[in-house]
Amino acid sequence: MQTATQIPTDVSFLEYRKYKGIFNWILSTDHKRIGLMYLYSMMTLFFVGVALGLAMKLELIAPGKTIMDAQDYNAVFTVHGVIMIFMIVIPGLPAVFGNFLLPIMIGAKDVAFPKLNLLSWYIYILGALLVIASVLFGNGTPDTGWTFYAPYSFKSGTNLLPAIFGAFVLGFSSILTGLNFIVTIHRMRAPGMTWLKMPLFPWSLYGTAWIQLLATPVVGITLLLIILERVFGIGVFDPALGGDPILYQHLFWIYSHPAVYVMILPAMGAISEIIPTFTQKHIFGYKAIIGSTLAIAFVGYFVWGHHMFTSGMSGTAQYTFSILTFLVAIPSAIKVFNWISTMYKGSISLQTPFYWAASFIFIFMIGGLSGLVLGALATDIYVHDTAFVVAHFHFIVFGGVGFSFFGAIHYWFPKIWGRMYDTKWANTGWLVFSIGFLALYSPMFYLGMQGMPRRYYDYLEEFHAANILSTLGSWVMTFGLVIIVINLVRSAKHGPKAEMNPWNGKTLEWTVPSPPPVENFEEIPVYGEKDGPYEY
Amino acid sequence: MSNEKHHIVPYRTYIFVLLALIVLTFISIAITHIELADYTVAGALILASVKTFLVLTFFMHLKFDKPYMRIMVGFVLAVFLAVIIITFLDYYYR
Amino acid sequence: MIHHDSHYDPEASKIGMWLFIFTELLLFGGLFIIYSVYRFMNPDAFHLAAKELDTTIGAINTIILLVSSMTVAMATSAIQNKNIKLTQILLGITVVLAIVFLVNKYFEWSAKFDHGIFPGSEHLINDMSKGEILFFGLYFVMTGLHALHIIIGMAFIIFVMVFVAKKKVHPERYALLENSGLYWHLVDVIWIFLFPLFYLIT
Numbered sequence: 001m002q003t004a005t006q007i008p009t010d011v012s013f014l015e016y017r018k019y020k021g022i023f024n025w026i027l028s029t030d031h032k033r034i035g036l037m038y039l040y041s042m043m044t045l046f047f048v049g050v051a052l053g054l055a056m057k058l059e060l061i062a063p064g065k066t067i068m069d070a071q072d073y074n075a076v077f078t079v080h081g082v083i084m085i086f087m088i089v090i091p092g093l094p095a096v097f098g099n100f101l102l103p104i105m106i107g108a109k110d111v112a113f114p115k116l117n118l119l120s121w122y123i124y125i126l127g128a129l130l131v132i133a134s135v136l137f138g139n140g141t142p143d144t145g146w147t148f149y150a151p152y153s154f155k156s157g158t159n160l161l162p163a164i165f166g167a168f169v170l171g172f173s174s175i176l177t178g179l180n181f182i183v184t185i186h187r188m189r190a191p192g193m194t195w196l197k198m199p200l201f202p203w204s205l206y207g208t209a210w211i212q213l214l215a216t217p218v219v220g221i222t223l224l225l226i227i228l229e230r231v232f233g234i235g236v237f238d239p240a241l242g243g244d245p246i247l248y249q250h251l252f253w254i255y256s257h258p259a260v261y262v263m264i265l266p267a268m269g270a271i272s273e274i275i276p277t278f279t280q281k282h283i284f285g286y287k288a289i290i291g292s293t294l295a296i297a298f299v300g301y302f303v304w305g306h307h308m309f310t311s312g313m314s315g316t317a318q319y320t321f322s323i324l325t326f327l328v329a330i331p332s333a334i335k336v337f338n339w340i341s342t343m344y345k346g347s348i349s350l351q352t353p354f355y356w357a358a359s360f361i362f363i364f365m366i367g368g369l370s371g372l373v374l375g376a377l378a379t380d381i382y383v384h385d386t387a388f389v390v391a392h393f394h395f396i397v398f399g400g401v402g403f404s405f406f407g408a409i410h411y412w413f414p415k416i417w418g419r420m421y422d423t424k425w426a427n428t429g430w431l432v433f434s435i436g437f438l439a440l441y442s443p444m445f446y447l448g449m450q451g452m453p454r455r456y457y458d459y460l461e462e463f464h465a466a467n468i469l470s471t472l473g474s475w476v477m478t479f480g481l482v483i484i485v486i487n488l489v490r491s492a493k494h495g496p497k498a499e500m501n502p503w504n505g506k507t508l509e510w511t512v513p514s515p516p517p518v519e520n521f522e523e524i525p526v527y528g529e530k531d532g533p534y535e536y
Numbered sequence: 537m538s539n540e541k542h543h544i545v546p547y548r549t550y551i552f553v554l555l556a557l558i559v560l561t562f563i564s565i566a567i568t569h570i571e572l573a574d575y576t577v578a579g580a581l582i583l584a585s586v587k588t589f590l591v592l593t594f595f596m597h598l599k600f601d602k603p604y605m606r607i608m609v610g611f612v613l614a615v616f617l618a619v620i621i622i623t624f625l626d627y628y629y630r
Numbered sequence: 631m632i633h634h635d636s637h638y639d640p641e642a643s644k645i646g647m648w649l650f651i652f653t654e655l656l657l658f659g660g661l662f663i664i665y666s667v668y669r670f671m672n673p674d675a676f677h678l679a680a681k682e683l684d685t686t687i688g689a690i691n692t693i694i695l696l697v698s699s700m701t702v703a704m705a706t707s708a709i710q711n712k713n714i715k716l717t718q719i720l721l722g723i724t725v726v727l728a729i730v731f732l733v734n735k736y737f738e739w740s741a742k743f744d745h746g747i748f749p750g751s752e753h754l755i756n757d758m759s760k761g762e763i764l765f766f767g768l769y770f771v772m773t774g775l776h777a778l779h780i781i782i783g784m785a786f787i788i789f790v791m792v793f794v795a796k797k798k799v800h801p802e803r804y805a806l807l808e809n810s811g812l813y814w815h816l817v818d819v820i821w822i823f824l825f826p827l828f829y830l831i832t
Binding site for chain 3 (some may be wrong): 544545546547550551553554557558561564565568576577580581583584587588591592594595596597601605608609612616619620623624627628
Binding site for chain 1 (some may be wrong): 639641642645646649650652653654656657658659660661663664667668671672749750755759760761763764767768770771
């Protein structure tokens with residue numbers, strides 16, 4: 001049996017080489033390398049998604065055809081959505097920061113099933129390649145929207161089979177990661193680290209993992225049924241064969257709504273780590289945040305119908321979903337209150353991660369409040385399927401997951417690469433990005449209320465000015481993105497060496513070297529009576 | 537190595553459970569001859585649920601496992617049931 | 631209670647298998663949701679379509695799976711009792727029963743195909759009502775997916791038999807056997823619901 005003593009403890013995980021060259025990465029079961037492989041593959045796919053988004057905004061800079069016609073526009077927003085949702089924001093923080101940090105933060109050497117972890121990444125890459133294949137080969141890029149609604153998804157002549165199958169495969173990656181994290185948290189916490197001494201980022205990963213585990217299979221079977229429809233003509237959602245397209249929507253959103261909590265819970269978890277460190281104060285309401293996390297995960301299963309208010313559901317379903325939607329907003333509000341309360345009378349350190357965290361709260365609240373407009377039946381009827389919805393989910397998903405991701409990467413950067421980035425460029429990048437972000441998405445609220453539909457490549461002349469502002473915003477935001485990425489990439493290689501605990505954090509990752517050795521700890525830490533996270 | 541007590545279930549227990557399951561199977565077939573109208577589905581589902589309970593408890597060892605295992609299973613079933621019920625809020629009231 | 635240096639944590643493996651079972655429950659759960667909605671909307675058509683299915687074969691298959699669940703559960707007790715020979719016999723019986731189940735399924739499906747009942751067939755589309763078409767679509771998808779899981783479960787158990795023979799699974803290390811058994815019970819539970827919902831609504 002392999003023993004731990006074979007791996008040196010004074011060599012960082014980046015320097016430890018078991019194989020030659022690239023095999024050190026693609027054959028590695030080290031959770032830290034797997035987390036970075038997710039990061040690098042996701043960055044690549046993210047830029048493809050950004051390019052598609054920029055193409056859409058360029059098309060929308062003026063009414064009528066600008067650079068593409070309707071069919072191409074439909075294909076662009078479909079692939080943009082599939083990449084961003086299934087390959088970026090759903091794996092998002094769990095795949096990158098969860099993989100890298102979860103074992104360290106709970107005092108473990110690795111996750112429960114390291115080989116399964118590597119398999120999850122392989123499956124992710126396979127799914128991504130399948131989706132890309134649907135664009136490059138066959139009868140035309142899918143044009144159904146990332147939601148693949150029936151009946152068009154089985155009638156469309158475009159190359160849907162690899163795209164849908166790719167999404168199906170990506171689901172397995174998500175499920176296996178969730179499974180791994182649940183077992184890891186149950187079985188591998190350090191001695192003395194009871195559940196109520198575990199930091200909040202692992203807690204958020206726990207809640208998220210349950211959603212990944214229980215919700216993803218439902219979309220799995222739904223997508224499989226679309227595939228079976230296209231291949232064998234099994235018409236479960238086909239009205240001509242007695243099926244109900246609304247049932248497809250039910251099953252699709254039974255997953256896809258909990259999926260947004262997969263996106264946001266770890267994002268909130270990271271914020272809950274950043275804020276105590278940069279206010280040098282114990283988080284306000286530790287237990288309330290845990291309770292809210294679990295409440296969001298639980299109630300989030302029961303609100304999916306708010307995506308379907310205008311579909312033809314019964315009135316009873318409509319108002320039930322509306323009430324539940326309002327309920328699920330409450331725990332999120334509790335978290336915001338707790339974050340702000342942590343800052344109050346704290347010793348605030350204005351560093352890059354804190355800027356991202358503070359602006360996260362601002363942007364996320366805008367997104368969340370706009371969700372109330374959508375959750376109320378009377379107002380939803382006017383804004384459903386308009387640019388208002390597009391603004392809402394970009395504020396809450398891109399604003400939420402994105403800002404938190406950038407905050408997290410600037411927070412844990414010194415730990416991961418053992419170097420520091422240039423703070424001035426990082427802050428400049430944050431500022432430019434945020435201004436561009438607001439300029440890009442805020443006009444969409446206005447446009448939606450005025451009636452501009454979503455997923456249209458054309459619009460009425462009265463919407464022109466706001467669209468110009470939005471497109472300009474996309475360029476400014478991208479410029480900010482470029483600044484941020486170049487700063488980080490350069491600093492990872494050439495930045496000044498970082499110390500073990502540059503921010504005076506109180507969680508376990510700050511007690512190991514930067515970068516950590518392969519097995520994280522020389523000796524597994526033991527938590528005493530008085531120990532715990534955020535003990536300032 | 538784990539220091540947990542390894543509870544060994546006697547073969548006899550499993551045989552009794554199987555006999556119970558077979559009896560329940562025959563009962564479910566038999567009641568199809570009784571005209572239950574609206575309660576046909578309920579009858580079938582109740583019997584299937586009892587059989588499932590026996591499989592979960594004995595064959596799948598839940599009775600002898602730590603309590604958190606039973607809690608997890610119960611939780612998952614509860615979520616699934618809630619989802620079906622809410623889905624029917626649409627179809628039943630259309 | 632928590633293991634750091636040991637690479638063998640049977641409780642972790644058990645939790646892992648249960649979690650995987652939960653995903654399978656939700657996977658089939660989606661299909662059961664579809665079934666319940668369409669049955670609710672087409673009660674008479676479902677009743678009519680179900681008459682095409684042979685209750686006897688369905689009942690035999692049900693008994694087969696129940697017995698196989700017992701044998702695989704007994705196999706765990708057998709290995710705990712250090713009775714390797716009995717373990718292998720019980721696992722072998724489980725596999726044989728699984729094969730019989732699949733053979734029965736093959737005959738059932740062949741009979742349907744011979745009568746022109748299969749997805750996309752003319753008889754289905756032209757002669758049957760929408761409710762009946764839905765019934766058979768669900769029948770083929772659900773029993774087909776279930777059969778796929780029987781094959782996966784069988785593969786697990788065969789693997790275990792090989793590992794037992796190679797002494798990689800033994801009385802001090804049998805999580806693989808126990809968890810493969812858990813998976814097999816899941817396959818049984820799914821059928822416990824499929825049987826009445828498809829065969830017994832006459």
